[in-house]
């Protein structure tokens with residue numbers, strides 16, 4: 001489902017997505033996203049300022065269930081384990097995505113392929129995958145750093161057999177921490193955690209520091225598309241009874257709206273050829289002097305990059321030729337750069 005009230009011809013409207021139920025026995029996200037669809041429609045029609053602002057400026061894509069086969073096998077009330085985590089072929093979808101070291105998986109699952117095709121056709125800027133079984137917001141990388149992998153390749157590639165003692169951070173770590181903290185701060189339960197053994201600092205954690213895995217969806221989003229995806233663990237019980245869902249909705253709906261609104265932070269613009277005014281598709285937009293994820297312009301030349309306040313040097317290149325370098329100052333509100 002896609003919701004957007006912006007004019008179709010309007011340039012620079014970013015795409016954000018929420019995906020639920022990747023693990024079939026964690027259907028809390030599925031219910032939150034189904035409810036979010038109605039909530040956004042009602043809020044827009046009722047003139048809710050925040051919701052009108054969101055859907056007038058953003059394309060909101062909502063996928064309640066990535067794993068309907070697993071969901072069919074899952075059992076209500078099973079809080080820790082139980083059937084349905086994997087897809088119908090017995091594969092964990094959150095270990096199935098291409099990685100830095102293994103980008104061509106011959107056994108790729110159809111659900112994974114569908115998400116990858118979707119991501120190739122829509123340039124997503126910000127994303128969240130909703131899970132349950134813990135209370136924490138995790139952010140990339142889930143995979144141990146390349147350095148660690150090279151040191152001990154065998155162990156590194158076997159998910160769960162390697163315990164990280166250090167974070168595996170991206171070039172956009174400041175932004176990920178900001179987004180994760182924003183979600184945690186707007187959710188009354190996440191900072192409290194689920195118990196003594198699972199208390200996280202401010203309710204957030206780097207994926208690899210929590211437990212390293214390879215082939216996760218959030219790592220794929222970042223590595224292959226420059227899309228910032230968070231993994232939201234929003235209920236201690238994986239599959240709580242239905243009567244508990246309303247409370248979980250009230251703990252999360254505001255945080256979800258706030259998170260989606262962050263897609264407007266940073267810089268966005270359109271790359272055009274100076275002489276002809278023609279939009280340039282596929283130009284590479286990067287931040288000089290950093291290892292932040294780069295982004296390519298859309299077929300009509302648009303780009304977006306979420307950044308925290310500060311000074312940046314924005315570089316636009318194509319076929320290894322530098323087309324422009326702009327010094328920009330980001331404040332807490334978004335800026336537009338048209339070139």
Ligand SMILES: [Zn+2]
Nearest residue numbers: 023026131132
């Ligand atoms: Zn999960």
